[in-house]
Amino acid sequence: xxxxxxxxxxxxxxxxxxxxxxxxxxxxxxxxxxxxxxxxxxxxxxxxxxxxxxxxxxxxxxxxxxxxxxxxxxxxxxxxxxxxxxxxxxxxxxxxxxxxxxxxxxxxxxxxxxxxxxxxxxxxxxxxxxxxxxxxxxxxxxxxxxxxxxxxxxxxxxxxxxxxxxxxxxxxxxxxxxxxxxxxxxxxxxxxxxxxxxxxxxxxxxxxxxxxxxxxxxxxxxxxxxxxxxxxxxxxxxxxxxxxxxxxxxxxxxxxxxxxxxxxxxxxxxxxxxxxxxxxxxxxxxxxxxxxxxxxxxxxxxxxxxxxxxxxxxxxxxxxxxxxxxxxxxxxxxxxxxxxxxxxxxxxxxxxxxxxxxxxxxxxxxxxxxxxxxxx
Numbered sequence: 001x002x003x004x005x006x007x008x009x010x011x012x013x014x015x016x017x018x019x020x021x022x023x024x025x026x027x028x029x030x031x032x033x034x035x036x037x038x039x040x041x042x043x044x045x046x047x048x049x050x051x052x053x054x055x056x057x058x059x060x061x062x063x064x065x066x067x068x069x070x071x072x073x074x075x076x077x078x079x080x081x082x083x084x085x086x087x088x089x090x091x092x093x094x095x096x097x098x099x100x101x102x103x104x105x106x107x108x109x110x111x112x113x114x115x116x117x118x119x120x121x122x123x124x125x126x127x128x129x130x131x132x133x134x135x136x137x138x139x140x141x142x143x144x145x146x147x148x149x150x151x152x153x154x155x156x157x158x159x160x161x162x163x164x165x166x167x168x169x170x171x172x173x174x175x176x177x178x179x180x181x182x183x184x185x186x187x188x189x190x191x192x193x194x195x196x197x198x199x200x201x202x203x204x205x206x207x208x209x210x211x212x213x214x215x216x217x218x219x220x221x222x223x224x225x226x227x228x229x230x231x232x233x234x235x236x237x238x239x240x241x242x243x244x245x246x247x248x249x250x251x252x253x254x255x256x257x258x259x260x261x262x263x264x265x266x267x268x269x270x271x272x273x274x275x276x277x278x279x280x281x282x283x284x285x286x287x288x289x290x291x292x293x294x295x296x297x298x299x300x301x302x303x304x305x306x307x308x309x310x311x312x313x314x315x316x317x318x319x320x321x322x323x324x325x326x327x328x329x330x331x332x333x334x335x336x337x338x339x340x341x342x343x344x345x346x347x348x349x350x351x352x353x354x355x356x357x358x359x360x361x362x363x364x365x366x367x368x369x370x371x372x373x374x375x376x
Contacts, residue, residue: 043077043107044376047100050079051111054096055369058083058113062351077102088112092156093372109376113369122212122320123300125159125177125196126341129321130205132165132330135173139309139333142186143177143194146342148298150316155181158341162196164205164324173333177341205324209255209279209302212320213355225279229255234276234353242267248295250274252353260284262327272297272313276349280304285323292337299349310335317345 058064064083071080078101086095092115099108126143127133135141145157157178161167169175169190176186177194184191206212210220229238229252236252239245240259248271256279258265266288267280273295280287280303287304292313301319305326309315310333318341321332333339349355 039103039105040107042075043100043102043105044109046074046077046079046102047098047107047109048376050074050081050098050100051096051109054081054083054098055111055113055371058094059369074100075102085115086112088373091115091372094369107376109374111371111375112373113371120213120218120346122206122214123158123318123346124162124199125318126339127161127163127319127321127332129161129163129165129332130201130324131163131321131326132167133161133163133321134168134170134329134331135175136171136331136334137173137310138171138336139173140186140338140340141173141175141333142339143175143341144183144185145178146316146340146344148316148342148345148348150314150340150342152183153344154183156343157183159196160186160190160194160341162199164199164201165330166197167195171334205322206320207285207322209281209322212302212322225253225277226255226257228353228355229253229279236276236353242270248273250278250297251276253277253279255279256281256287258282258287260286266290269293271295272315275299275345276352277302277355281322286327288327290328298342298345300346306332308335309333309337309339311337314338314340316340316342317349318342 066081066083069080069082071078079098081098084095086093088095093112094115096111099106122128126141141160143158143160145153147153155178160175160177169188172188174186174188175190175194176184179193184194208222209225210222213220226238229236234252236254237245238255240257242256251274253276256267258267258280260282265282265286268290270292271294272292275298277300278297280289282304285304288307289303290307292309294312296314296316299317301315303321304323306319306321307328308331319339
């Protein structure tokens with residue numbers, strides 16, 4: 001065999017070896033890249049799925065929190081998570097933090113949701129009205145946020161009065177509230193920042209109790225609250241005459257659908273002790289709630305026409321007045337009554353009846369919480 005032929009054979013073998021080595025190297029690298037991409041994708045999916053699972057758990061059990069990092073096994077990886085209350089961008093939020101490790105690849109996801117996700121936007125202050133409003137006597141209307149026990153929660157409140165008409169402060173009545181996270185102690189005269197007059201409601205002021213809670217778009221087609229009241233669940237009551245109420249404390253959804261003719265369209269001189277959602281409404285929007293004399297009601301009052309929260313009566317939560325034309329003046333209080341804005345009392349009223357499960361992103365594939373930020 002000539003030297004030339006030997007060199008040719010050896011060169012071919014070396015070339016073949018180099019090519020095979022490079023091919024094997026490329027195949028190995030491609031395999032590694034494929035496995036790495038798969039692991040990254042799976043880690044991301046596991047982390048996001050875990051966050052959604054945790055959000056669903058909170059939606060079912062609002063008090064659910066995991067303060068210390070907890071590790072569980074999910075599919076082919078380990079997941080470490082916690083759920084805590086935290087202030088983010090100046091707002092009270094719920095923080096969901098998840099780190100997934102799949103095949104040695106780590107992916108972290110953090111999400112934030114509103115702390116009170118089921119608070120209807122219709123409630124724009126301690127009293128929200130579709131007509132002019134007047135306060136008199138020693139009445140207190142305080143839009144600062146309160147706990148359900150009446151303790152002020154700083155910098156988280158709303159207005160004392162939000163109205164499509166005008167507001168008049170008379171007597172020694174005091175008004176306070178919160179504007180741009182600044183709290184204003186109830187005073188006379190009130191700080192103008194806690195009163196919103198001549199406001200415009202985009203799309204028109206709600207004309208029924210169900211529309212106050214969002215209407216069909218949020219799971220409250222017409223007749224929903226009435227139907228819940230008629231069911232009797234959690235002490236709910238439906239009556240067409242105040243004398244038909246079973247007494248105090250009120251609970252669940254209490255719905256009075258009174259006749260439209262005077263004087264049968266009035267509920268007068270009552271003790272309002274109780275909680276939940278209290279509705280006084282008829283088709284003419286002239287059902288009158290007059291002279292709330294005593295008791296403390298915690299939650300939501302939706303009424304066509306309100307006259308006089310007075311004497312020893314206290315509302316902790318919010319009141320919304322539907323009528324644009326009050327039948328007996330526009331004085332919401334002329335004595336010592338109190339209306340204290342409380343997101344906690346409103347939230348308790350909704351969650352206590354599972355009404356929140358009708359609202360805002362509810363469905364099989366949704367978290368049912370307002371997601372404000374999702375960080376990957």
